[in-house]
Amino acid sequence: MNAPDLLLLRTAPKAPRTLRWTGAALELLDQTQLPGTVTYRRCTTLEDVRDAIVTLQVRGAPAIGLAAAWGLVLGMAEQDALPAERWGEALEAAAARLRSARPTAVNLAWALGKMLAAVDEQNLSGRAGREALAVHAAFLQEDDERVCATLGAYGASVIADGARILTHCNAGALAVAAWGTATAPMYHLQAQGRRFKVYADETRPVLQGARLTAFELSQAGIDVTLITDSMAAHLMSQREIDLVMVGTDRVTRNGDVVNKIGTLSVALAAKHFGVPFWVACPLSTYDPATLTGQDVPIEERAPEEVTHLGGQRVAAITQVRNPAFDVTPADLVTGGIITEAGIARPPVGDALAALLRP
């Protein structure tokens, strides 16, 4: 394993930026308009940012957390003159207001907690407090970017020239500050001028692959071909896929991978046809407190995601199942799990635990 090319880490990928802080406003790529229209929403107040989170204009756990961090900075503007205690109360109220945008989003609460801790530890308030918040929001954003860039460099190092890569859902730059997770190795390959090709599963029911992954990769000038989820196994049977690269929402202690519904299908086909199956994620995604994937409750979402498309009904019936995630058992992760701390090779559970040790 070569160390990541640090020069490349400073090269921003060509994908559209999800968030841009201008010094006075947070500009958010409006993901509800994708892929039809590329437009940025300029948020100058906390309520602007909160509304963007509520209406899903910004999505992806890390991106939501970062948007909220900047939302807190905006919320504390023109509060510099408050006395320390009132300033602290205003900060707590602002954080609570942002947290209520999506009460179940772990990363949103986590990012806001980090922001509050940053001023709390130094007992800051007023202008000094506001400036510390802005510094910390920038730090969180840069940290997210650095983690993705680093794991992308590791990921690129395991991909042969000319590879045909299959990905599922959107573990892309649009969900984070930059680079993405599963897409980070692709942006690295591109920056290195390497030849490769991507197949993107459309990812029913919500079509994140068709709408987001296909969008960001094509915008970046990467050769990307869209397929339905049902075509992945066929392409593997025809030896048209060299490796699978996906993201994940959570990896359990034993190395089971919880990810978007349909990942398990892809992993089973990859195993059958001898196609290496890789997962790319920040090490923070590893959750050793949960033993196996079977211990993770699988959320069932609204039936309309399956029965309707773009407001239009496509199905004859309303009785549907709609699990949002599935569990890919650790032994199907035949390539490994790529993190910013290095690559966990099979058995991936043990290898991740080793990477976590100081």
Place this chain on the structure above:
Amino acid sequence: MNAPDLLLLRTAPKAPRTLRWTGAALELLDQTQLPGTVTYRRCTTLEDVRDAIVTLQVRGAPAIGLAAAWGLVLGMAEQDALPAERWGEALEAAAARLRSARPTAVNLAWALGKMLAAVDEQNLSGRAGREALAVHAAFLQEDDERVCATLGAYGASVIADGARILTHCNAGALAVAAWGTATAPMYHLQAQGRRFKVYADETRPVLQGARLTAFELSQAGIDVTLITDSMAAHLMSQREIDLVMVGTDRVTRNGDVVNKIGTLSVALAAKHFGVPFWVACPLSTYDPATLTGQDVPIEERAPEEVTHLGGQRVAAITQVRNPAFDVTPADLVTGGIITEAGIARPPVGDALAALLRP
């Protein structure tokens, strides 16, 4: 193996009828209006029938063949007075006109060939010829129905009480005269008052599962739940599927099964989780002249099927792959292949060849 319950063979399933011959007209269920509207097109001329075929109001290889057979009967109405030679010429012209509706549809040409042979062998023309055509069209329709009903009875005999059955695409009553192939065992179970439950894959890109299978089973009062193709493996991992039952377009000599794209994915998941994988088809679907599934060219269809839904664009890009079929290798057909001549158990290629022998 019990012999099929012959009493049940005379019970029509509760699914909507695809074709109805009234004596003066052919009524066709307009499948382009499904699932929104259940309406029959009344065809009183050959051109009516041809138009229904061209516009896909009738679909499914057997149903198209039967519609064309009745179209020929309608085309020869009011031609009784023609002298024998002119009558024969008119018949040929009518058949050619119907054949041109879908020049690549094997079953359409096959059915018309059978119709011509029926009058040719007996050297019939005029009124006697027309009556022979009507008798033969009815025979073809009844034969199709008998074959499906019989294989359905065989299929029902291998399904345990309370079974949860997964199916892919529409190998249903809507594609044939009645019963369907993969659905025929379900209609038999229903007629027997047995308990069971069906999961229907939506079957991207054309959504035959969501639009047709879900429609016909729910219309018949069968408990059917719709899922996306990407959810089948997850449900199997949760032990919520007891068996898979699909149709097929062609079975090659070695027992490979060519069927709608996505079937291979389902078969791989079924193999992994120990779920029996069954195929239901007329014995005529067995093609011993083709050695393996790899010898069957896989049609790639228009990109718009993937990028658009109901005329609405859903994808960010236009570069897509759209193979219409895939090949499930014989060793993944772990249940067997159910035909009107009996059940071919693994190794299914050898067993089908044995069923074919007189």
